[in-house]
Amino acid sequence: MQLLSRKQREIQQRESQILSLARPILVSEGYQSLSMDRLATQMEYAKGTLYNHFPNKEEIVAALAIESLEMRREMFERASVLVQGSRLRMTAIGCACDVYASQCAEHFAVEQMLRNMVIWEKSSAKRQKIIQQCELRCMGVVAGVVRDAIAAGELKLPAKLSAEEFVFGFWSLTFGSHILMATSPSLPDVGVQDPVRSIRFHGWTMMNGYGWNPSVSFEETEAVMEELAPKILQAESEECEL
Amino acid sequence: MQLLSRKQREIQQRESQILSLARPILVSEGYQSLSMDRLATQMEYAKGTLYNHFPNKEEIVAALAIESLEMRREMFERASVLVQGSRLRMTAIGCACDVYASQCAEHFAVEQMLRNMVIWEKSSAKRQKIIQQCELRCMGVVAGVVRDAIAAGELKLPAKLSAEEFVFGFWSLTFGSHILMATSPSLPDVGVQDPVRSIRFHGWTMMNGYGWNPSVSFEETEAVMEELAPKILQAESEECEL
DNA sequence: GACAGTTGTTGACGCGGCGTCAATAATTGG
DNA sequence: CCAATTATTGACGCCGCGTCAACAACTGTC
Numbered sequence: 001m002q003l004l005s006r007k008q009r010e011i012q013q014r015e016s017q018i019l020s021l022a023r024p025i026l027v028s029e030g031y032q033s034l035s036m037d038r039l040a041t042q043m044e045y046a047k048g049t050l051y052n053h054f055p056n057k058e059e060i061v062a063a064l065a066i067e068s069l070e071m072r073r074e075m076f077e078r079a080s081v082l083v084q085g086s087r088l089r090m091t092a093i094g095c096a097c098d099v100y101a102s103q104c105a106e107h108f109a110v111e112q113m114l115r116n117m118v119i120w121e122k123s124s125a126k127r128q129k130i131i132q133q134c135e136l137r138c139m140g141v142v143a144g145v146v147r148d149a150i151a152a153g154e155l156k157l158p159a160k161l162s163a164e165e166f167v168f169g170f171w172s173l174t175f176g177s178h179i180l181m182a183t184s185p186s187l188p189d190v191g192v193q194d195p196v197r198s199i200r201f202h203g204w205t206m207m208n209g210y211g212w213n214p215s216v217s218f219e220e221t222e223a224v225m226e227e228l229a230p231k232i233l234q235a236e237s238e239e240c241e242l
Numbered sequence: 243m244q245l246l247s248r249k250q251r252e253i254q255q256r257e258s259q260i261l262s263l264a265r266p267i268l269v270s271e272g273y274q275s276l277s278m279d280r281l282a283t284q285m286e287y288a289k290g291t292l293y294n295h296f297p298n299k300e301e302i303v304a305a306l307a308i309e310s311l312e313m314r315r316e317m318f319e320r321a322s323v324l325v326q327g328s329r330l331r332m333t334a335i336g337c338a339c340d341v342y343a344s345q346c347a348e349h350f351a352v353e354q355m356l357r358n359m360v361i362w363e364k365s366s367a368k369r370q371k372i373i374q375q376c377e378l379r380c381m382g383v384v385a386g387v388v389r390d391a392i393a394a395g396e397l398k399l400p401a402k403l404s405a406e407e408f409v410f411g412f413w414s415l416t417f418g419s420h421i422l423m424a425t426s427p428s429l430p431d432v433g434v435q436d437p438v439r440s441i442r443f444h445g446w447t448m449m450n451g452y453g454w455n456p457s458v459s460f461e462e463t464e465a466v467m468e469e470l471a472p473k474i475l476q477a478e479s480e481e482c483e484l
Numbered sequence: 485g486a487c488a489g490t491t492g493t494t495g496a497c498g499c500g501g502c503g504t505c506a507a508t509a510a511t512t513g514g
Numbered sequence: 515c516c517a518a519t520t521a522t523t524g525a526c527g528c529c530g531c532g533t534c535a536a537c538a539a540c541t542g543t544c
Binding site: 249277278279280289290293297298299 | 503504505
């Protein structure tokens with residue numbers, strides 16, 4: 001019994017060892033450079049042993065993506081309770097997105113890889129379910145803030161727009177901008193000098209467009225974001241480098 | 243001289259033959275399924291001949307992406323002159339984005355593939371330049387509308403926000419939403435019933451937030467988009483299926 | 485503490501895809 | 515008609531994924 005559980009623990013922890021070895025390779029050298037043979041060599045285990053843990057390479061990426069999505073959700077939750085007032089809470093979540101995409105770029109990158117259908121399709125139904133639940137819970141956090149805003153009379157949703165559809169707009173805006181920043185070789189060359197500030201401004205304007213109260217000046221919004229950014233990152237600081 | 247030019251023409255047209263054979267495979271079966279051997283077999287040429295045209299597989303994808311970007315730009319240009327008034331012209335371009343992403347999904351998909359650094363990095367400097375110019379020209383079309391709006395006094399840009407940075411917001415919003423629609427397995431499950439309409443509404447609201455005149459009701463905006471969509475597609479109709 | 489049964493580990497192997505290159509064929513100019 | 519140039523070919527080397535039969539370690543039993 002003692003030995004069995006020791007062995008089992010050994011196996012358990014090997015799983016996370018695989019993941020923590022795979023992540024830096026995946027992020028710094030890309031999906032192509034992550035080879036099972038290389039991983040096995042570095043682990044000092046045979047390749048077959050890796051396949052006891054993950055049925056294929058894609059599953060490793062999916063597992064990493066789940067870790068990343070989990071982290072994003074934690075940052076959302078932390079951000080959403082750092083300040084008072086629905087509009088500022090929403091702003092804080094927007095800030096969390098920025099922090100996540102820039103300070104935890106390796107996690108953001110792994111999330112994106114999963115959006116390649118090749119990887120998604122080859123990953124197990126079990127992990128697909130988990131990933132969808134992660135997404136759902138992220139959405140839930142933000143939609144919760146929106147519902148609070150409505151309940152407090154600080155925001156009135158247009159007819160035919162659900163809270164989730166409302167969130168979808170902000171999601172698209174920040175998400176799209178981060179993808180573009182990460183993959184568009186040279187935004188400055190097309191005239192976008194400060195993309196992050198621009199998107200913050202657009203988000204702020206969109207909130208104005210919806211009449212989200214109490215209204216805040218953009219300068220104040222920026223100040224709040226500057227102040228919150230380190231707090232959002234804090235608890236993750238040890239597991240999130242670069 | 244006759245024969246030489248016939249031969250040369252033959253070679254020229256083989257290039258587009260390769261591309262038009264590669265595109266459907268790439269789109270319907272994914273990047274992994276596009277193999278050089280398979281392509282060669284279907285072309286009824288030897289593999290080596292393919293490599294006379296494209297130094298590697300990635301370059302084929304890059305070449306396809308250029309075709310797609312070119313088409314997007316044409317649609318933007320066509321959309322931007324279909325209506326009068328800067329706000330409606332901007333709306334028309336937004337509509338062009340929707341049409342492009344939904345009706346020319348295969349082109350949109352190829353564009354996205356290029357955003358995988360693996361493919362981007364392996365493509366030649368020459369093609370990278372062309373791609374950046376395509377992006378620049380797309381941006382140019384939209385920024386032109388914005389500048390017209392400013393000149394006509396229908397829009398006033400906030401200080402510290404360039405026309406391009408202004409465009410970047412709408413770009414992120416529509417682009418982000420289309421990526422999410424294409425890759426997020428089940429938006430309806432997280433509560434987003436009608437993503438396209440939602441984003442149109444968000445874009446409309448953002449324009450309101452910036453005080454873009456003359457203001458238009460959302461219903462009218464939708465009506466204009468419905469009317470324009472087929473016209474934007476028209477000239478491409480033969481080269482864009484599904 | 486020997487033994488049968490179970491569970492975990494190994495790495496050589498098959499397969500398929502990319503890109504190369506020496507041999508071969510076609511084309512050109514003289 | 516004959517070099518010289520240019521285009522075409524497909525077998526080959528290499529690498530990476532995933533498998534599986536052989537082997538090792540561990541477990542519970544008598």
